[in-house]
Amino acid sequence: MHEMSLAEGMLQLVEDGARQHSASAVKAVWLEVGALSHVEVDALRFCFDAVTRGTVAHGARLEIVATPGAAWCMPCGERVALARLGDACPRCAGHQLQVVEGEDLRVREIEIA
């Protein structure tokens, strides 16, 4: 996964938000990371620190809000928990699973000064 591109995307959203609210600094960013999203959190932190250097979000704290994955199991006709891609349905042990939640990577909130 390309965490650098994602970190740049995050910085852009944060800068947009800061500008919109006439903020002078961004102190913290809350990022929702789905269990099935395409991201390595440690790598993302590293890249976030790198891309925010010298920006309005310089030194901002990155708060990760982990959200669980979920899938629709076709044979069970039910929504089930899915911790990672490739795991079996906890009910029927099958793999006829359609991911319905947990792929998000979303900036929820920022704390500004």
Added chain:
Amino acid sequence: MCVTCGCGEGEVRIDGATATVAGAPHAHLHRHADGTVHAHSHEHGDAHDHDHGDAHGHGHGHSHGHGHSHDHGQSHDHAQSHDHGHPHDHAHPHDHAHRHDHADPRDHVQRHDHAHGNDHVHPHPDDATIAAAPAGALGAVHAPGVDATRRVQIERDLLTKNDAIAAVNRRLFAARGIFALNLVSSPGSGKTTLLVKTIEALGGRIPALVIEGDQQTSRDAERIRATGAPAVQVNTGKGCHLDADMVARALDRLDPPSGSLVLIENVGNLVCPAAFDLGEAHKVAILSVTEGDDKPIKYPDLFHAADLMLVNKVDLLPHVDFDVDGAIGWARRVQPGIGVMRISARTGEGFDAWLAWLERGVERARTRAAVGASAPDAREPVPEHGHA
């Protein structure tokens, strides 16, 4: 740099031309509401006009190198509250590595938003952060130590911008009745040979055009051009995947005709390309039998994102321990709906099914354009395919 895969963001080149730096850097003046004037020197990829009068959302990867000499009208002491009544004049030359959202990849004269909303922060040695006053509030008094913060909702996806550009690409494909595929695999799976053989086998029945993604060299585009098909090479520099903006810029060059087949060969990488929608109808994963048959479960994101898996180099099966059914089983664990075809680009084995699948896709795209159907969703239903 991506610490997962060891790659990093580099200078993107499209057919050898630097995408972010071309032509003479030109300077603009930005006039802020408070009268501050900035002279920026920008270096742009293509010769395009920026109309800064409009409101538009300009992505700016924006690394201000700010050599920033500001003249404060008065000497001030940072240990106490002070008046930052800036009449400051900074001539900051910065290199915008900008990507912009073009509403239509063909038209460069448009809306992007250079909202340098006065939000530059001046770092002070004593660590008190003193920001420029917002427009209309000139001469604001800062009191260090008073740290009023508040939380504001953003609720936006990190891939918002990529996905918006991908949607533009997808609309272009839909309007022209083009069937576009994003070919993803590890390096060495035989993507370029597959493309060359596919173009030869189509024999001009369907116009095929190629966007080649590699970190460097135009060797692959040259191999494609040798078949007579137009190809544009995108060099990602240190980048490890294609993004929608690179494809939009390549499409500017390629100008694919109506009813054509656009094949986008992504950078050989089983990880990074998974998350980036380029505007394609389908991601097609290629897994060659000289690789491990458990790759789909070791790199689930990529196979999860694909609608079709081509098991390539099947002519080598007698010489390797690759379990085709096992590989298909792993792939269906992460993507139950994935279609599978066994092929050999070298011998042409399995090509009838592959070419028929491509022709159906093109036919469908043409029909949709003819009836004026709007751009499909990111993932279309997969055209009927032969089950392996």
